[in-house]
Amino acid sequence: MKKIIAPLSFVLLFGSHAVFADAEIEAIVDRHCQACHDSGLAGAPKMDDADNWAPRLASGIDAMTQTVISGKGAMPPKGTCFSCTDEQLKAAVEVMVQRLK
Ligand code: HEC
Structure with a gap:
């Protein structure tokens, strides 16, 4: 039973709030x-293309x-994540920025 309750309470705690796991x-x-x-498919700025990212990063997370x-x-x-909320997309941009090489 514990095995079921633990993940469930996790979902209840975080699932519907602006704080995303x-x-x-x-x-x-x-x-x-x-x-x-x-x-770099379709001309997307690649994760290791620092020169391409520099001006984008300079515009800030909100603008990006x-x-x-x-x-x-x-x-x-929405970068194809049509079910994503604006908050999730902002968090996704932050994750992407952290992953830049
Ligand atoms: C179909 C390919 C594709 C997908 C999927 C995609 N991107 Fe992009 N992305 C691009 C291209 C192309 C650009 C460059 C747009 C331009 O400046 O003309 C770009 C630019 C960006 C930028 C820079 C924005 C700026 O202000 O310069 C960010 C940040 C970004 N993408 C994040 C994301 C995130 C987060 C997702 C997923 C939710 C995503 N992308 C999904 C192709 C894609």
Whole structure:
């Protein structure tokens, strides 16, 4: 029984709040974002392309999040995570920035 209750209480604690479990955001980035950003698919800024990222990083997390929400060029709105909330997308941008090489 304990095995069932522990994950359940985790979901209840974090599931419906603006505080997202890191694992959930990591999964969103893996599933929706890295497909393009790992390989530079469709002209996406690659994770190791520091020169490409520099001006984007300079604009700040909020501005970059706005770009992702509305989409730009070859990046579809919400970076293809259509079920994501704006808060989740902002957290996804933060995770992506942490992963930049
Ligand atoms: C279909 C490919 C594709 C997917 C999927 C994708 N991106 Fe992008 N992304 C791009 C491209 C292309 C650009 C460059 C847009 C431009 O500047 O013209 C970009 C740019 C960005 C930028 C820089 C924005 C700025 O203001 O310059 C961020 C941050 C970003 N993506 C994050 C994400 C996140 C987070 C996800 C997942 C939720 C995601 N991307 C999914 C292709 C993609």
